[in-house]
Amino acid sequence: KNNDTDMRRRCAKLLAIAVNLNGKHFNDAFKYLINGLKDSGSSVQDSCARSLVTLSKKCNDKQLDITVQCLIDGFQNINEYDHYRFRDLLKGIAMKLNETQIDSLFTCLINGLKGNNEKNRLYAKFIGYLSMKLNKRHLNDVFQCLNGLKDENECIRALCGKPLETISTKLNYQQLDRIFSAFMHRSKDTDKEDCDSYAKSLGVISEKLNEKQLENAINTLIDGLKDKDKDVRKSCAESLGVISTNLNDKQLEG
Missing domain, CATH: 1.25.10 (Leucine-rich Repeat Variant)
Structure with missing residues (x-):
């Protein structure tokens, strides 16, 4: 491992070209970037997350499973991962995930939201990034969880701010009414x-x-x-x- 943080960051950035590789070379690059998410240098972690988004275009289900587990670890704050960095990774790969992977991420995030702490708004926003892949059952669970939170309106705005047009067709009248009230107040x-x-x-x-x-x-x-x-x-x-x-x-x- 190179002790030069800037050099590791540059290497992680360059590994985005691995999307053009196949077989062992691609897998080696993928493993390097996954391990880089735990790097001591925040800039290295940033570069690894961005390069992983690029590589995800060619990742197989097993590699996406590994990436999802890294996201789950990050959202649970295991190994002191950076939530915001993993947020960007989530946004970049969400549409490539299968139903099982989406369910795993959703379960992690909804459990975080149930914690009813200062991170509520952040978890709600993360769930919003998954909105295009969520079904009505998922959304029902979210609104049930939001009910009664001290920062309920802020969480609803975080959840629905940008993806509202996408998820509005999946919401019932009561849920739309709650969203309306949250944005009005x-x-x-x-x-x-x-x-x-x-x-x-x-x-x-x-x-x-x-x-x-x-x-x-x-x-x-x-x-x-x-x-x-x-x-x-x-x-x-x-x-x-x-x-x-x-x-x-x-x-x-x-």
């Missing part, structure tokens, strides 16, 4: 990423809102047009544009 200290996305999310579910919810959404978005942050103003304007297709003449005049 966002806290003042919500980070910029959520502020930018919440209005767009309201636009996505606007077609499913009842008259009262739609009225509340309109008022909130109009208030958002006065926000100091130009990105938030832009997001609100975009959502109003989407919602406007569901408005009557009186609401449009208002």
